[in-house]
Amino acid sequence: MQHAHISMAGAASPPSVQRQYLTLTGSWMAWLFDAMDAGVFGFVMLAIAGSFAVTMGDVVSTVAWFLLATGLGGYALGNISDKIGRKKTILLSILAYGTGTLLCGYAHSLAELNIYRFIVGFAVGGLWSAAAALVSEVWRPEGRAKAIAFMQTGWSGGNLLAALLAWNLLDPANPEAWRTLFIVASIPAYLTLVFVMVFVEESPVWLANRGYMLRNGGKSSPFEIFRPQHLRSVLLALTISMLGMLGYWIILTFTPAFLQNILKVRIDQAPVFLVWNAVGAIAGYIGYGFLAEKIGRRSAFAVFFLGMAFMVPVFTFSASAMPLTDGKLAFTMQNIVTLGVLSSLLGFFTGYFSGFGAWYSELFPTSIRSTASGFCFNFGRVGAIAGIKLVPVLIPVIGFATTIALASFSYLLAALMVFALRETKGAVLTSGN
Secondary structure (H helix, E strand, C coil): CCCCCCCCCCCCCCCCHHHHHHHHHHHHHHHHHHHHHHHHHHCCCHHHHHCCCCHHHHHHHHHHHHHHHHHHHHHHHHHHHHHHHHHHHHHHHHHHHHHHHHHHCCCCCHHHHHHHHHHHHHHHHHHCCCCCCCCHHHHHHHHHHHHHHHHHHHHHHHHHHHHHHHHHHHHECCCCHHHHHHHHHHHHHHHHHHHHHCCCCCHHHHHHHHHHHHHHHCCCCHHHHHCHHHHHHHHHHHHHHHHHHHHHHHHHHHHHHHHHHCCCCCCCCCCHHHHHHHHHHHHHHHHHHHHHHHHCCHHHHHEEEEEHHHHHHHHHHHCCCCEEEEECCCCCCCHHHHHHHHHHHHHHHHHHHHHHHHHHHHCCCCCHHHHHHHHHHHHHHHHHHHHHCCCCHHHHHCHHHHHHCCCCHHHHHHHHHHCCCCCCCCCCCCCCC
């Protein structure tokens, strides 16, 4: 069943094709380098622990602060986006994550690093909220899922860039090389800031809605999303996000450490395998977009969640079973291809992330779209904190591979829960809803 949002306020004039693609390009670039700045941390956790003479558990707490910040940023900056506009919020987010990443390279303690990563996380959440709303409001309904899917490839592309930077900049002989990685990773953010400032325009739907709200005395309250007419959708969308994020962040956070500890892969070699993961994810994001336009948002989510539930244990147990030579993984063609294929398939089924932007934007009216979608999507990462904090506790008890494989249970539950939310394929976004 298709649902369309219709409003007496009327729809804004359709943006030109050129404007649509400039908007998508700017949002994609912002999300690409946002993801890169978020992803570099996974490659330097062991190095940071050594620099500050702390345990892996202490460094994991930095990830927890980052995830908490994404939830707060998605909610707070999402509401700001509904008030001051999508473009201004995107610019603010880019400036924040670029500067936060730059400062990470100069941190003198883990506590100081926590503050800078909190800033980056806050901006990551806010950027997604504003960018997803902007692209959804500019794009036509029949192509919205594919446009959001393309924007979401920026996340896997950013992780790919993070892996490539780590591969080239990290040096086992230089334990402080992680600082250079953060400094270099911050540079593209400032270039993206200029592009968005010059070439990306404000959402016509938001502009029309602002006038509509002013004429009718409307206000955008951060608590509006918890009103009875929205509460069920908010809670269900939040739960689905939490389940999807729980498994993903366990994998993203601990795969480099898994490769280094179980297969004795060097710190500068681990990114090679995550390059394959990012390549697979790009294909998965695009694949989800096309599938969602064919069979609907819910069914596409279910397919990808079930794919992840299958691939997580396959990846971890297959990798753990690979033979070692002199106590470490030999870089033979067979081993590289095996881990490459497994990593690509695991990455492919993370394509469900490209569905959150379109689906959540279509679930909520314009006046709360960025706030609600940002809250539901980004606070899902807050739910992942319990997972990543539990991993270091479980690893000594049941092993690295089994611990990570437990993430498949969250995906199974998520695959069932998606059908509790309504289908929104074909929804028309207008200024009054």
